[in-house]
Amino acid sequence: MIRRLTLTARLTFLYTLVSAAVLLGLGFLVAWSTHQHFIDLDRDYLLDKVHLIQKIVEETPEPTGLSGRLEESLNSHQGLFISLTRSDEQLFGTSGIRFPAELAARSASDQPMDWVDGERQMRGMSTELSSSKMPGALKSQGQSIRLTLALDTQHHTHFMHLLRQQLAIYVVLATVLSGLLGWWAARSGLAPLRIMKERAQKVTAHKLDQRMPVEAVPVEMAELANSLNTMLERLQQDFSKLMEFSSDIAHELRTPISNLLTQTQVSLSQRRDPDTYRDILASNAEEFQRLARMVSDMLFLAKTDHGIQLPNREDVALEEEAKSLLDFYDAVAEDKELRLRVVGAGSVVGDRLMIRRAISNLLSNALRHAYPCTEVALTVETQMNSTSLRVTNTGDPIDAADLPRLFDRFYRVDKARAHPSSDGAGLGLAITKAIMLAHGGSASVTSSAGTTRFFLQFPGSHGSRSLRVAHSQTQTSASAE
Incomplete structure (x- = not known):
């Protein structure tokens, strides 16, 4: 269900949920701490009365005068109930209350016990009075005096009930307020996304110059x-x-x-x-x-x-392919009185026909634009990480602004879009670049001082190994099929 909500609604919901959990935890902590505080106060109050009764008992020489002194001392303590017994004999007791039997059996005599007596909430404790300082009249051989006292905690219960109501109202109101603040914060925080959305809606096929506001977003x-x-x-x-x-x-x-x-x-x-x-x-x-x-x-x-797969992968000697193409273009070179030369040696892994086509495109381009009576050189160089073939010719320099676009389709440096000695369509260099990309290499060009150099950069031994592995896997898959 939450996946169908907007991002603002999701953030608001989660923020409200977290706020409600935090507020509920805080309310529970306040209520529990207040309840524990009342227990501590009542325990101290009851212990104080235990000490008071202990003192009265010690100062009373005769049992007949004990009841009077206790009633006189405890008359001002409303809601306090006591029972003073010696074995089965009750020395003093407050009427109107029933003490539970398990109260006297509690092991921790200083920890109060809660129970319900009719409609009253009671909290009490039971303890044995010290007999070391008691008068002889109250002492009895082998018998002890037990004091049981209780306090009516109805006023505490009423206070806790009101406190819980107020905390519940506060939690509800604070949660609603937190939700509203969360919605405002989420909406304000996501405002840059709405700006980006508006910019994106303005993008059309004829208006692609719109850009996202990078500086205006977080x-x-x-x-x-x-x-x-x-x-x-x-x-x-x-x-x-x-x-x-x-x-x-x-x-x-x-x-x-x-x-x-x-x-x-x-x-x-x-x-x-x-x-x-x-x-x-x-x-x-x-x-x-x-x-x-x-x-x-x-x-x-x-x-x-869309990505081309090499039809065949084999070791190709670049200098051998270059020499074969020189024989093919020898007649063209003689017509323009050009000298052809191959320098260096090196081999790569790839499709022989595609590599030959790439070299042929560069060679025909060099012959077309070279000055008569100059040299067209094909240089093969092998380095640690790559093998390159360079085609160099001397002719009209190419403007630096045209160099990056020489490998574009249909692009010609000649603005008239035609060359008197060529019937090409301006796709040769684009095909050369595509062939190099298919082999994991690159094609580039430089031109300065009337010398133009085209480079074919093939991957080195690592790239060749990758091509061999790919070829082996292709053959294995074909055999399995």
């Missing part, structure tokens, strides 16, 4: 506000990237589709010979191939967004 909620602000920051960045991606993909698809449509409409405007139609279809086929590559790359990147 320290306990500041961490939550910071986490929400970080989440909103990520959402804003991802939404901005999504908007840019939608715009970029629309632009990239518009050009080939427009070319296909225009060329088809022109070819259908009049009759042409078969060779002309064949050339038009061949041109259209090139555009379709470009669209197919773009869609394939986009599907690959979409898979990497």
Whole structure:
């Protein structure tokens, strides 16, 4: 039931419950302490009367005069009842009361006993009087004198009844007041949450710049506000990237589709010979191939967004893959009079085709932007915790503001969004980064003084071992299935 309540109601309920428990405990303590105080007062009173009667007995020489002196001394003590006996003989007694038999049998003679006599609440004690100083007339061989006395505690009972009523009324009123104060404190304390709720309600797809008020909330909620602000920051960045991606993909698809449509409409405007139609279809086929590559790359990147599993894991020699790609791009390098070189050696664990595609993307990018008659170098370096491959070329420097976005989809440093020597869609570097993330590595770039360096950083031996273990587990699971 309490789970359905609001947080303010829960805090108010719990605070009220704790306050009621504390007040009840305090009320019980006050009532018990008052009751014990009355018991102590009555005990002292009764002991004082025991000493008084003991003195009267010692000062009375004859038993016949004892009753008179006791009545005279105790006449002013209202509500006090006594009984003075010697064996079965009663020397003095107060009428109108019955002493319980178990009172005389109590082992602790100085501790009072409570009982009910009719409508009266009685508290009394019983003790043997000292016979050392008694007159000879009161002494008897082998017999002792027992004094039993009691006090009417009706006035104490009445006081305790009123005290308990007042304490109960106080506990109820104080509990209600504590509940109201608890509700006010909880509502005031949770006010920052309501402010955060109002800010969150203002967040829409077109208004992601709202942030939680970190400075205006208590320290306990500041961490939550910071986490929400970080989440909103990520959402804003991802939404901005999504908007840019939608715009970029629309632009990239518009050009080939427009070319296909225009060329088809022109070819259908009049009759042409078969060779002309064949050339038009061949041109259209090139555009379709470009669209197919773009869609394939986009599907690959979409898979990497949800986490991609490496199809095959094996030891890959980076220098061997680089040399194979140099043979493939040798004709392109000769056209631009570029020198190709591979330096160093190193191996990693991963998917051979994906690693080759990542290196190929960097190499084709370097060949595309390198100055003629310069060198494109692929350098492999092995360190203790990582293995890296660096592709270096000399060409136009890249502005520092463009470096962080080079691996974004469809991003080109060329603001015209086209390159005369390329038919790419601007997805190569994004695919390279996705491949590196799938291998637990990273891709980065630096550019200064006309020299651009792209880095592929693979995990070292520990990361390779993890990949081998994962591959072994995958194979074991497949065999079990």
